[in-house]
Amino acid sequence: MSNESKDQARWRRLALVTGAVLVLGMVVYLLWPPGRDDYRPLDLAGPRWQEFEQDYQKALLSRMPWTQDPKAIALRVAGFPNPDNTQPARVDLRVSTSHRAVVVIRTHNLPDDSVRQIETRVELVKEMGVWKVEWAGQRFLCYRGPDRGWTSGLCP
Numbered sequence: 043m044s045n046e047s048k049d050q051a052r053w054r055r056l057a058l059v060t061g062a063v064l065v066l067g068m069v070v071y072l073l074w075p076p077g078r079d080d081y082r083p084l085d086l087a088g089p090r091w092q093e094f095e096q097d098y099q100k101a102l103l104s105r106m107p108w109t110q111d112p113k114a115i116a117l118r119v120a121g122f123p124n125p126d127n128t129q130p131a132r133v134d135l136r137v138s139t140s141h142r143a144v145v146v147i148r149t150h151n152l153p154d155d156s157v158r159q160i161e162t163r164v165e166l167v168k169e170m171g172v173w174k175v176e177w178a179g180q181r182f183l184c185y186r187g188p189d190r191g192w193t194s195g196l197c198p
Contacts, residue, residue, distance in 0.1 A: 081163050081179030082194040084119075094119060102172065112137070112173050116145035116164035119178050131159070141168040156197040159183040 085091060098118075101109045108114035113135045117123075122130060132148040143166045150159045165177040184190055184197035 078163060078165070078177060078179055080192070080194060081161075081181045084162075084178040084180065086175070086178065109173070112143035112164075112166045112168075113145050115166060115173055115175065116143075116147060116162070116178075119164050119175060120147040120149070120162040122147075126153075142166070143168075143173070154197075156185055157182050158185050161192070 098109065098115070108118070113133060117130070117133065120130070128149070128151065130147045131150045132146075134146045136144045136146075138144070145164045145166070147162045147164070148159060149162070152158070152160065160180055160182055162178065162180050164175060166173045167176045168174075179194070181192050181194050182197050183192055187198045
């Protein structure tokens with residue numbers, strides 16, 4: 043094989059690898075939502091959160107199974123189960139280590155005529171065998187307004 047043919051083969055392999063990496067990057071970008079900066083933080087000191095904390099502490103004492111599952115905890119932070127029995131459209135769990143988890147819950151078919159979808163991101167940390175919510179936030183997909191993409195602001 044000539045030097046020119048070897049160079050062409052190398053360039054072809056490099057182009058294929060580069061293309062594969064770009065495609066993989068796009069798939070990851072499309073499937074996994076952005077970081078916490080794109081979400082509106084939930085008020086973890088407010089009354090709704092205090093109610094969750096009380097229920098969570100009681101459940102821990104009773105050894106309820108959902109307290110051992112970061113996905114189940116995140117669903118409760120996002121308001122599930124709820125009085126109207128609606129279910130989330132999508133729940134993604136991403137565990138980066140055995141002591142950290144990120145759960146993203148997407149909800150649609152909402153009764154609100156301004157909000158098309160809500161995405162809740164819950165970051166948890168496991169300390170001394172117990173999962174704790176470290177941070178939570180939401181972003182919204184609006185029906186109307188100048189920018190119909192995802193926003194951390196309230197929908198008009």
